Structure formats: C-alpha cells, structure tokens
Amino acid sequence: MAQSRNADGNGVPPVGGPGAVSLALTVNDITRTVRAEPRLTLAEALRGPLGLTGTKIACDRGACSACTVWLDGVPVCSCMILAIEVGQRRVTTIEGLAEGERLHPVQAAFVAHDAVQCGFCTPGMVMSCAALLAHTKQPSADAVTAAISGHLCRCGTYPHVIAATVAAGAETKGDGP
Amino acid sequence: MTDEVTPEVAPDVAPDVAPRVETFAAGIVGVKLGTVARQIAPDEPPPLPPNDQLSVIGQPVPRVDGRAKVTGAMRFTVDVAMPGMLHARILRSPLPHARVRRVDSSAAARLPWVRAVIVVARPDDPAHAVLRYVGAPVAAVAAVSPGAAEEALRLIHVDYAPQPFIADMDAARAPGAPSVHDAISLPAGHPSGWPAPQDLPVAGNVRGPAISGRGDIATGFAQAEVIVEGEYRTEVQTHCCLEPHAIVADWRADGLTVHMSTQFTAGVRAELAEAFNLPLSRVRVVVGGMGGGFGSKSSLGTYGYLAVALSRAAGLPVRLVLDREEEQTDAGNRPATWQTVRIGARRDGTLTALSVVSYGTAGVAVGAGIGNFAEQTYVCPNFRAMQHDVFINAGPGCAMRGPGNTPGAFALEQAIDDLAERLALDPIALRDRIDASPVRREERRIGAARIGWGQRHAPGADPGPVKRGIGMAQSLWMANVHLNAACAVRIVRDGSVTVMSGIQDIGTGTRTVLAQTVAEVFGLRAEDIVVRIGDTDFPAGPPSYGSRATASITPPARTAAWHVLRQLCSEAARMLNVGADDLIAREGRLIVRDDPARGLALAEVAARLRTEGIGAVAARSDDYGGFRRRMGDAALAQQDLGGVQFAAVAVDTETGIVRVERVVAVQDCGRPINPLLLESQVQGGVLMGLSYALFENRILDQATGRMVNPNLEQYKLAGAADSPEIDVVILENYQGQSATDAYGIAEPANIATAPAIANAVYNAIGVRPRSLPMTPAAILHLLGKSPAGSRVS
Ligand code: FES
Ligand code: FES
Numbered sequence: 001m002a003q004s005r006n007a008d009g010n011g012v013p014p015v016g017g018p019g020a021v022s023l024a025l026t027v028n029d030i031t032r033t034v035r036a037e038p039r040l041t042l043a044e045a046l047r048g049p050l051g052l053t054g055t056k057i058a059c060d061r062g063a064c065s066a067c068t069v070w071l072d073g074v075p076v077c078s079c080m081i082l083a084i085e086v087g088q089r090r091v092t093t094i095e096g097l098a099e100g101e102r103l104h105p106v107q108a109a110f111v112a113h114d115a116v117q118c119g120f121c122t123p124g125m126v127m128s129c130a131a132l133l134a135h136t137k138q139p140s141a142d143a144v145t146a147a148i149s150g151h152l153c154r155c156g157t158y159p160h161v162i163a164a165t166v167a168a169g170a171e172t173k174g175d176g177p
Numbered sequence: 178m179t180d181e182v183t184p185e186v187a188p189d190v191a192p193d194v195a196p197r198v199e200t201f202a203a204g205i206v207g208v209k210l211g212t213v214a215r216q217i218a219p220d221e222p223p224p225l226p227p228n229d230q231l232s233v234i235g236q237p238v239p240r241v242d243g244r245a246k247v248t249g250a251m252r253f254t255v256d257v258a259m260p261g262m263l264h265a266r267i268l269r270s271p272l273p274h275a276r277v278r279r280v281d282s283s284a285a286a287r288l289p290w291v292r293a294v295i296v297v298a299r300p301d302d303p304a305h306a307v308l309r310y311v312g313a314p315v316a317a318v319a320a321v322s323p324g325a326a327e328e329a330l331r332l333i334h335v336d337y338a339p340q341p342f343i344a345d346m347d348a349a350r351a352p353g354a355p356s357v358h359d360a361i362s363l364p365a366g367h368p369s370g371w372p373a374p375q376d377l378p379v380a381g382n383v384r385g386p387a388i389s390g391r392g393d394i395a396t397g398f399a400q401a402e403v404i405v406e407g408e409y410r411t412e413v414q415t416h417c418c419l420e421p422h423a424i425v426a427d428w429r430a431d432g433l434t435v436h437m438s439t440q441f442t443a444g445v446r447a448e449l450a451e452a453f454n455l456p457l458s459r460v461r462v463v464v465g466g467m468g469g470g471f472g473s474k475s476s477l478g479t480y481g482y483l484a485v486a487l488s489r490a491a492g493l494p495v496r497l498v499l500d501r502e503e504e505q506t507d508a509g510n511r512p513a514t515w516q517t518v519r520i521g522a523r524r525d526g527t528l529t530a531l532s533v534v535s536y537g538t539a540g541v542a543v544g545a546g547i548g549n550f551a552e553q554t555y556v557c558p559n560f561r562a563m564q565h566d567v568f569i570n571a572g573p574g575c576a577m578r579g580p581g582n583t584p585g586a587f588a589l590e591q592a593i594d595d596l597a598e599r600l601a602l603d604p605i606a607l608r609d610r611i612d613a614s615p616v617r618r619e620e621r622r623i624g625a626a627r628i629g630w631g632q633r634h635a636p637g638a639d640p641g642p643v644k645r646g647i648g649m650a651q652s653l654w655m656a657n658v659h660l661n662a663a664c665a666v667r668i669v670r671d672g673s674v675t676v677m678s679g680i681q682d683i684g685t686g687t688r689t690v691l692a693q694t695v696a697e698v699f700g701l702r703a704e705d706i707v708v709r710i711g712d713t714d715f716p717a718g719p720p721s722y723g724s725r726a727t728a729s730i731t732p733p734a735r736t737a738a739w740h741v742l743r744q745l746c747s748e749a750a751r752m753l754n755v756g757a758d759d760l761i762a763r764e765g766r767l768i769v770r771d772d773p774a775r776g777l778a779l780a781e782v783a784a785r786l787r788t789e790g791i792g793a794v795a796a797r798s799d800d801y802g803g804f805r806r807r808m809g810d811a812a813l814a815q816q817d818l819g820g821v822q823f824a825a826v827a828v829d830t831e832t833g834i835v836r837v838e839r840v841v842a843v844q845d846c847g848r849p850i851n852p853l854l855l856e857s858q859v860q861g862g863v864l865m866g867l868s869y870a871l872f873e874n875r876i877l878d879q880a881t882g883r884m885v886n887p888n889l890e891q892y893k894l895a896g897a898a899d900s901p902e903i904d905v906v907i908l909e910n911y912q913g914q915s916a917t918d919a920y921g922i923a924e925p926a927n928i929a930t931a932p933a934i935a936n937a938v939y940n941a942i943g944v945r946p947r948s949l950p951m952t953p954a955a956i957l958h959l960l961g962k963s964p965a966g967s968r969v970s
Binding site for chain 2: 064066114120145
C-alpha cells in the first residue's frame, strides 16, 4: 500500500479539506498545481482537473486495474490512492508513455498484434506490460500473464496482450533473464 | 469525438436501367468453390472476387484506431466534458418490492450546488409508484460534481412501504408466491414476437408457454427406439462492459445533442425524439470510443432518459455515468434458464422427436427464452418448444451475446452428446448424420483434426486425480442484416477519401473493416481512408448488435465507394482519352487495364474536380437472391452463421478445479474481411463463454433480494491466467449475397464454448455438469465429494 507523506516527505499526512485544497502533482514530468477536494482519488484527479482522460475507471475499487498508472515507475491502481497521498512521487500515465510520435514498444506491439478491442482496459494493460518490460527483459508468456493477472478485459484480449508483450520483449535487446 | 460534418453528396451517375446478371463465387474455399449467378440491380458494384484476389480485404490489417487506443487518445463517452457540465447520480431502491408512499426531495433541491432533481417513483402515479427490484430508479439529481450529486441523494427522503417479494425462480413458480407484477406493470412482450411474443397467458409469476413446433411430437416419440432426457440449468450472467453505461446530454433551445456509450446511435435518436417530442433532425447522438456493450447498450434506458431530462431542467449539459454496482444490478443481464430436453431417435441416430420445455427469468422483464438453437440446428421432423418467462424481483435482463441460443446450446449440445453415448456413436459421427449444414460438417472435420479428436478416451478413463477430457459443441446464429443502413464516401481535391456513417464501433473493428472495404475499391491502403462514424448527422447507421454491423454496412460502403470511383474514372478517361471502363484503381492510381504504365494518380484526377469534392451515398440493398425473412428494418439472410468449438480440459478431482487448456474455434462469417480482428473477436467470444461456463454467477440474497456480488471481485470473470490457448480458424464461405458477402461473428463465437467445455468435463470425469457455473464446489458435488449443498457454488 502506498505511504502518505507531505511536502517535506516526513510521513505526516497533510492537513486539508473538506473543501478544495491546493495540490501539486508531477505527472509525465510536468508539475502542476490543481485545486481538488481531498476525497478525490488520483484517478479522478488525473481525469478531471488534469484533463488526462487516458486513464480509465471501470470499477473504482481496485478490482480491474483499468486505472493503472505508475508511481515512481511502479504500476498502481490510481483509483485506490488519494491524490493528496501522492506527494512528490512521479506519476506516469498512458499519455506519457510514447516519446512524441514514437510509440513505446509495448504500444506498437499492442497495435500490431491487435491486443486491443474496445480499448477501455487497454491503457491500464499497456502500463502494466510496459512496467514489466522495464525490469524484465524478454519476459516469458507466464511472466506476462502474472503481470496482467489483476487486469480484467471483457473483450477477451488476453491472448493477444500476452503475445504482443512477449514480442515487444523479444525485440528489446535486453540482458535480463 | 467527431466534429459536425455534412457530407457533400453529388447525385449518383445516371443509373443504367435494367438489372443485370453476374456470376459470383460460391462455396467454401478449400472444400468446394463454385459459382452462382445472381440478378442484381444496375447500381450495384460488380462481384467482389474471393479474398485471394484482393489486396486489402481479407488481409490482417491493424486496427485503424489502434494507435488512439494504446495512447489514451481515444475519447470515450466517460471522457466527454463540456463547459458548465453537471454530474448526475440516481437514487435507487434498497428494497426488492416496495410501494413509495412519499418522496421528499426539497432538502436536496435547496442545496446550492444542486441544479435539478427529478423524481421517478411518484406515489400518485400508479405506473411509477411501485419499485420491483433492488436498484430500481427512485430519483435523480444533477449537481456541480459527482460527489455533490451523491451527497444530495442522501437528502432525499423516501417513505417505502415494503411488499412481499420473491427472488428465486423456482420459488416464484410455486402457487401462492408473491406476485412480482400487477396488471399495469406486466410487460407486454417483445413486439417482434421473438424471443418473447405478445399476448401469452400469465399465471402468477409465469408467463407462457410460447409454443413453437413442427410435426407431431407424440408420434415422434412413439417412433423413437432410444429416448434421452435431461435437465439443465444456467445462471444469470451480467455484461460487465469495462466502460460503464454513460451519457452526456446537452439540451439546448435549438436541439439536443447526446454523447452516449451506445450500440445504436440511430435507435437512441429515435427513442429520444419520441420521448421528448422533438423532430428527429433536432436530435443528434454521438459516440466515439465505445467500451463494450455485448447487448446491454442497445437502447436509451431510464438512465439515459433521466440525464436528458435533467439537462433540460437545468439548462446545462449533464453527464451521467453508472457505477459498478448499478452496472451489475440495473444495466441488463443474461437471464437464467432451467430446461428439460427430451430427444427421441432411431438406433442409427436419426432424430424422431425433440422437445424442450424451458423456464427462464429475466427478473422483472421478459425475454428469458432459449432462442432457436434446438429448433434449427438438427434435422428432426417432430419438434416442440414450450418456453416460459418467470418473473422475480430482480433487475431486468436484456440481450447478451447470442441471447437465447447460448443457454439453449448449453443444454441441447450436452443432450446430443448424451444421445451419442446411448447409441454408442461418436459425437461427431452422430452430428454428421443429423446436421444438414455443409459448413458445420467442414468445421467439425477441421476442428477434430486440430484438437486431436482421435486421441479422445472413454469418459473418466484417466487414472490419476487430474483427469483430462475433450469435448465439442456447435453454434448456430442468424445472419442478421439491418436495411436502414447507409454510408457516404467522399473524395476531395487532394485525393483523400473519407467514409461516413452513423454506425458505431463498439470494439469489434467496424472502423477498420470500413476502411478496408473502401480502400479496396480505390486501390488505397486501409490507413489512407479517413473513417468518420458514430454520429447521427451522417447517413443512417445500423445497430451493432445481433452480429449484423459488418453485414449491414460494408455492402453500402463498397457501393458508395464504387459510385465515387466511377465518377473519377469518367473524369480520368477524358484526361487520358480512353474509355472509363478501361480504367482500374491500383495503388493510389487509376491505370489503363491493358497498359498499366499509363495512368493518373487519384490526386491528379481529384484536383480537376469542378467542386471541392465528390461523394455518393448508398444504402444497404436487399441480399442478392433475397432474404429468408424480413421484419421492418431487420432481415435474415438465407443461410445461418455457425461454428464448431472443441475444448480440452483438465479437471482436478481433488480440488474440483476445471482448467480449460485448449480451445479450437472453427467459425464462419461469409467473407472474412480481417482475419486478425476476427481472431480477436473469436477469442473474446470463447473467453466470455469460458467465463460463463466456469465462473460467472449473479447471486441474490434470498432474504433481502440484494445482489451479494455487485462488483468485479466477487462477481468472477475470467482473467489472463484462465485463458487457454485458443486456436481460431475462419472459413471463407462465399454465397454471392451482397456487395461484400460479409456477415458477423461476435455471437456465433460465444454460443458453443460453454457446452464444449461441459462435454469435455464429462469426457474427463464421466459425470455430466448439467448446471452452470462449473465451480470447484459444483464439480466436487458432482463427484460425490461434498455434502449435497446449494447449487449456487
Ligand atoms: S478502476 Fe481502479 S481497479 Fe478498477
Ligand atoms: S479491450 Fe474491451 S475490455 Fe479490454
């Protein structure tokens, strides 16, 4: 579970609310201050005041992983963490994954392998698969399955998601296992 | 989101007068491909040759909106925001059956951040005073934020007078059970007459039977040498679209614009125009990204109506997004069924009689039938189905991926296997005898080879605690076509091409197949085509349900593109001084057929156009050779769609866990347009069927009528780790029936999975799983390893 810390990083939760408070969030390398009620989750803050609607909410209680973003590079369910808990940790969302026009290898592989149907679970899936590739070079199908085991896809993209991520991993010249 | 764009429509080139006869490829590629002559209208394009002679259609083209979906750029309804937009929430009944005596919303309405309140359950209105399921809408609020709306709901005071209720189908059938409906609320039945005809008898909570049949069932059973009989039970499955039901309504003096996560923009527009007494032209329905529907987003719904009414009352745009609990309780579901199947046969397998008696529950709604699977799949002269709807105090069911036929196949395909065993026949050999479809025959042959049917052992023959088995089952679905379907195609002076229609892409790949269809005509690549759909300002779009989208929209897309191409060709013919018929489109150029070095780029020709662009609109014409049946805008093509699926399972007889290790799905959809996307969709159908077979179950608490698992963690869905290896084979089956000869696949891919798994489980353990879901507890119970317990888990 994520730890709270205030701007000084000493672990004391910030005091604020119940009305809107000022909140600085570093998302995709840009720090922005927004006014948000303390009850806002990170997912809601991203989608609302920050206008980053690529992150999706499907269950809003940690059961589907559609809302997956990275906190300091680690995939988390953004519906399960309050925006005020984030502090200085770096948030990476689906909008921050591609480098300009160049897709992340996982994104490119998702398109090539059609690991996308309706696309609603896709941003979360991509974030988890890209995080896997960041620390596991050339992951096996089992490793990908484990990495997306918390994700639900009603369209049934799992086989293509696994194939796409394995292929993306195989293309990266890694030294990993 | 698409902008408002009106296609420029040039009049079609003058039609030739007489219909003409053309020769089309007909048959299954790899089996027997012949030809058929069809008389077609003069403005229809020439026959489209088989895929091996085409360059874009039939190719595994990547999804044209794939990039938008993997970057988060695709805008779904839940992402639509407007200046000043309010957020709505719905207050819902906590009781399964209650009369509302008083609703006081004054405290909520006084809150400064609340802009509109609407009360649905009105004590003085007999049609709305009674709530019949937990989750039924009571009132709705629009406020400045979702949280503010939620707070306002808590200030609405409702005085409920609880009524007796019933939340179990078997108990609801008993004499003296509390009545779910009264004379006012009783649903009238579906006007189409199928699957829930009008004017059926109602006794207590039971409506029906709806009787269908042929021959004489008693005579048939008298002729039988062998009779098998079994009872089968399926549970409620909820749609669980990842994108919740969502709408953004913007009521303005000059008209209404609605963004909605819908499977049918045109249908929602018609419902809105009627409900709010607006001219159709003043209602616009738009959908961009659409996060899954599976049948549950086919109409406006009460929530949709409320969002619009709130926007009208507040004078501001209103967004309403259902939460997951609302999704699970009041957004539709696949009804539960209980079926008794009885089959009579001669010793050689020939069927003499087939009877099905079904009871199903769609909660307070109708439509819990078993479809036409038993009626149509096998040759049997004497058939009778008696289907009943049973009302209970639970949220209304609705169509879900292969409605009727999915539970119907679960029962019948096991009964057919039962019969095969009684006759000591191989299940495939029996089906070869009683199934007249040449397509499924071929599918059985291909699938059997791929799964290793020859290695299949006798039921329960594996020695160890983990027992493996192989099973198969068949699918049957109607080849639906929607005739109120049209497409506009336009080319502008720089040579770029746009295709436009009101049709929506719900994740199936409609944008991509449209791009491929149009690209093929112009000799372009799919990615060259701009696809603008999901907007009722474009020509009429068909619904994306009933597996009819591709069948309905690709023929007019090709026809419209062909009309545009003909105009371009006459322009180019003048420039090149050749006949227009001597030109063909290839790789972005119009070239002279017999002298390919001569030609002009499309852009060069387009640059000479008198106006900025030329376009054509075409509507779905009747299938060449006619339809089997037509009902208003809907029609049934001559042939059925189908498929045969094989499953290999491992059953751990100590834990009861069923693991599906492999599925082979052999499917047909006429002409396959994109094998990559088809593979995705078939995998999706298989996984939804696997999930139905092993996990999914809406559990109602009998003491309170509440769903105890209205979420995505206790309502179990198949995840990646449950996903077997899925081997997909798509037949190319040509009939020469339209400008593309393409039909659908979403539903056929779902119907056979659960019975194939059930037959495989039987083959593994030698005991037949006649109830869904096949949970570990259910399997242990079948094996006599657990105390006789509830059938629920
Ligand atoms: S929306 Fe966050 S886990 Fe489902
Ligand atoms: S692609 Fe539709 S839910 Fe995963």
